[in-house]
Amino acid sequence: MKSIPLYLHIPFCRSKCSYCNFYSIPLKDEKTENDFTDQLISQIIHQMKLTGSRSLKTVYIGGGTPSGLSHSALRRLLDFLRTKTNNGTEEFTMECNPEDVTEELIALLKDSPVDRLSLGIQSFNEIVLQESGRRTTVESIDTALDILRREWSGRLNIDIITGLPGQSAIGQISDMEKAVQSGADHISCYSLIIEENSPISNNPLLPDSEEEENQWSLSREYLIDKGFNHYEVSNFAKTDSESLHNLQYWKMNEYLGCGPGAVAMFRNGSIQRYSNPPDLKLWLEGESSDWNASVEEISPGEFLFENFMMGLRTAKGIDKTEFIKRFSITPEEIIKDTIRSLPPGSFRFHDDCISLSDDMRLFMNPVLLKIREEIDKAGFDFPVSWP
Numbered sequence: 505m506k507s508i509p510l511y512l513h514i515p516f517c518r519s520k521c522s523y524c525n526f527y528s529i530p531l532k533d534e535k536t537e538n539d540f541t542d543q544l545i546s547q548i549i550h551q552m553k554l555t556g557s558r559s560l561k562t563v564y565i566g567g568g569t570p571s572g573l574s575h576s577a578l579r580r581l582l583d584f585l586r587t588k589t590n591n592g593t594e595e596f597t598m599e600c601n602p603e604d605v606t607e608e609l610i611a612l613l614k615d616s617p618v619d620r621l622s623l624g625i626q627s628f629n630e631i632v633l634q635e636s637g638r639r640t641t642v643e644s645i646d647t648a649l650d651i652l653r654r655e656w657s658g659r660l661n662i663d664i665i666t667g668l669p670g671q672s673a674i675g676q677i678s679d680m681e682k683a684v685q686s687g688a689d690h691i692s693c694y695s696l697i698i699e700e701n702s703p704i705s706n707n708p709l710l711p712d713s714e715e716e717e718n719q720w721s722l723s724r725e726y727l728i729d730k731g732f733n734h735y736e737v738s739n740f741a742k743t744d745s746e747s748l749h750n751l752q753y754w755k756m757n758e759y760l761g762c763g764p765g766a767v768a769m770f771r772n773g774s775i776q777r778y779s780n781p782p783d784l785k786l787w788l789e790g791e792s793s794d795w796n797a798s799v800e801e802i803s804p805g806e807f808l809f810e811n812f813m814m815g816l817r818t819a820k821g822i823d824k825t826e827f828i829k830r831f832s833i834t835p836e837e838i839i840k841d842t843i844r845s846l847p848p849g850s851f852r853f854h855d856d857c858i859s860l861s862d863d864m865r866l867f868m869n870p871v872l873l874k875i876r877e878e879i880d881k882a883g884f885d886f887p888v889s890w891p
Contacts, residue, residue, distance in 0.1 A: 505558045505559060506555070506556050506557045506558055506559075507557065507558070507559045507560065507561040507592065508552070508555055508557040508559075508560065508561055508758055508759065508760055508770075509560070509561050509562045509563075509564075509749055509752040509757065509758070509759040509760065510548065510560050510562070510563050510564070510759065510760045510761075510762070511563075511564050511566065511749075511759060511760065511761045511762070511766055511767075511768075512544065512548075512563070512564070512565045512566070512570075512581075512761075512762050512763050512766065513527070513566060513567060513568060513761070513762070513763035513764060513765045513766035513780075514565060514566070514567040514568040514569065514570040514572075514573060514763060515527055515528050515529055515567060515568045515763065515764050515765060515782075515784055516528065516529065516530065516531035516537075516540075516567065516568050516569060516572055516573065517529070517530065517567065517568055517569045517572065518530065518531075518569070518572060518639060519637070519639055520637070521626075521636055521637045521638055523636055523637070523665070523668070523696060523697075523698070523702065523704045525697065525699050525702070526567070526568065526765065527568075527764060527765035527782035527783075528567065528568045528569075529784060531572065531573075534574070536784075537573065537574060537577050538577065539788055540577075540784070540788065541573075541577045541580055541581055543787070543788055543790050543795070544581065544762055544763055545581070545584050546790065546791055547762040547763070547791070547795055548584075548585075548588070548760070548762050550791055551760040551761075551762060551768060551770075551778075552588070552760065554770070554772060555758065555760065555770045555771075555772070557760070558590075559588055559589060559590045559592060559593070560585070560588045560589050560593050561593065561594055561752070562593060562594050562595045562596070562597075562748050562749035562752060563585060563589070563593060563595075563596045563597065563617070563749070564597045564598075564749040564750075565597065565598040565599065566599045566622075567599060569599070569601050569604070570598050570599050570600070571598070571599065571600040571601055571604035571605070571609060572601065572604055575608065575609070575612055578612065579612060579616075582612075582613075582616040582617065582618065583616075585616075585617060586616065586617050589617050593617060594748050595619065595620055595659075595747070595748040595749055596617045596618050596619050596620060597618070597620040597621070597622055597661070597747070597749055598613065598618050598620075598621060598622070599621075599622045599623075599624060600621050600622070600623055600624070600648075601623075601624055601639075601640060602623060602624070602625060602640045602644045602645045602647070602648035602649075603639060603640055603641075603644040603648070605623075605647070605648035605651050605652065606651065607651060607655060610651060610652070610655040610656055611655075613656075614655075614656075618658070619658045619659060620658055620659040620660070620661065621652070621656065621658065621659070621660050621661070622660075622661040622662075622663065622692075623648065623649075623652075623660065623661065623662050623663065623688075624640075624663045625640070625645055625662050625663060625664060625683070626638065626640075626663060626664060626665045626668065627664065627665065627668055627671065627675075627679050628642060628645060628678065628679050628682045628683075629642070629670070629671065629675050629678070629679065630642045631670045632668050632669065632670045632671050632675065635668065635669035635670045635707060635709055636665075636668050636669060636704065637703065637704070649686050652686075652687075653687065659689055659690065659745065660686070660687065660688045660689060660690070661688060661689075661690040661691065661692060661747070662683045662686060662688040662690075662691050662692070663692045663694070664679055664680065664683055664691060664692070664693050664694070664723070665693075665694050665695075665696050666693065666694070666695055666696065666716060666719040666720040666723055667695055667696035667710070667711055667715075667716030667719055667720070668696055668710075669704065669707040669708075669709035669710050669711075670709040671711060671719060672711075672719075673715070673718055673719055673722055676719040676722060676723055677722055677723070677726060679723075680693075680722075680723050680726045680727060681726070684726075684727070684730050684732075689741065689742045689745035690739070690740070690741045690742070690745050690746070690747060691727060691732060691739075691740045691741075692738055692739050692740075693720065693723050693724070693727070693738060693739075693740060694738050695716060695717075695720050695738075696710075696716065698710075724740075727740045728740075733746075733819070734819065734862070735818060735819045735820070736750070736754065736817050736818045736819070737817045737865065737866070737868075751818075753814060754814045754815060754817055754818050755814070755815065755823070755826070756807075756810060756811045756814050756815065756890075757891060758770040758771065758891045761778065761780065762780070763780060763787070764780055764781060764782055764783060764784050764786075764787035765780060765781075765782035766780045767779050767780070769802075770891075771890065771891060774801045774802070775801070775802040775807055775888065775890060776799050776800065776801055776802065777799070777800040777802055778797050778798075778799055778800075779797060779798045779799075779800070780795055780796075780797050781795075781796045781797065781798075783796075803885075804884060804885055804886060804887070804888050805879055805880070805883070805884040805885065807888055807890070808831060808838065808879055808884050808888075809875065809876055809879050811827065811830070811831075812835070812838075812839070812872070812875050812879075813872055813875075816859065816860050816865065816868060816871070816872075817865070817868070818859070819859060819862070819865070820855075820857055820859060821852070821857045821858050821859025821860065822835050822857060822858050822859070823856065823857055824856050824857060824858060825856055829889055830888055830889055830890050831886060831888065831889075832886065832887075832889070833886070835858050836853075836858065838878070838879065838882075838884070839874075839875050839878055839879075841874075841878050842871065842874040842875050842878050845874060846864075846871065846874075849861055850864045850871070851864075
């Protein structure tokens with residue numbers, strides 16, 4: 505029985521943080537929420553049927569603000585998803601904003617398939633939160649964590665961003681201390697990405713690039729010292745607490761993606777990337793228009809490169825057995841010139857895997873450029889056995 509990962513994008517936010525690049529809009533009324541929930545369930549059914557999937561391997565509900573849905577809409581969605589998990593889902597994550605965490609919400613989630621929460625904190629510093637356009641306050645963060653300690657027995661991830669306006673190296677370490685003290689078994693630590701013309705781009709309190717890199721490096725060192733494994737470029741986990749859903753992306757497995765702005769990748773004849781429009785009105789036109797999604801056929805050469813691009817983000821790297829099943833050739837044979845061109849030790853060969861060294865993984869873009877050039881030069885066009 506085929507089981508497949510699912511990502512759901514809930515686009516609604518009360519306000520947009522000044523650094524946010526994800527599609528989000530205010531929720532206007534109950535009818536919009538009901539129409540959205542109806543179409544989301546319809547699209548999940550459609551994509552599962554299209555891929556011949558009978559159950560969900562992992563589920564990740566992101567946004568936007570999933571926890572900002574009304575409890576009635578959220579319960580309806582989670583009750584539906586329960587029918588597709590067959591009690592065999594490996595991991596079921598939902599993102600929450602701290603200000604939405606109440607005893608009522610946690611009671612609802614405990615009576616659902618959700619077993620992992622991802623709390624979007626970003627910083628524990630009031631000035632940093634204000635300068636970043638966050639609605640959340642330190643008080644609401646403390647309240648949320650207190651409720652979770654008392655009421656939530658599932659897994660917990662905390663998101664932190666380095667390089668936010670008003671942040672300092674000392675403040676960043678303080679943020680990491682509080683994240684660890686929260687009891688989270690997983691911490692995602694992202695470098696701030698500033699898009700051109702974004703509201704945050706002109707903030708005079710933004711640290712320079714050197715200071716931002718220092719904040720991130722200090723955060724990494726602190727988390728490793730506290731027993732977290734740096735298992736992916738931006739992700740740290742206690743033993744056996746890696747994000748099983750995100751690992752599906754890094755392993756380049758099939759996945760479904762439903763909701764405006766969500767992306768799916770699966771085989772439908774060819775290997776296809778299925779991108780929902782980041783536009784609620786367009787997306788709500790529904791199944792009759794295939795939700796106005798765009799479909800990109802991924803060539804064998806592009807799919808090969810993406811296997812390197814995603815797999816080398818992780819400490820484990822690329823599983824050679826799985827790679828050979830897909831491409832009938834070893835990864836070393838594909839990138840032999842790249843391996844020879846880099847200093848000894850840049851690549852690690854271990855446990856039937858190939859990975860980058862820890863230092864090289866932190867600055868992997870030049871390596872990926874070399875791999876891209878080598879693949880393009882070879883003109884790879886072999887049949888791909890996937891999934």
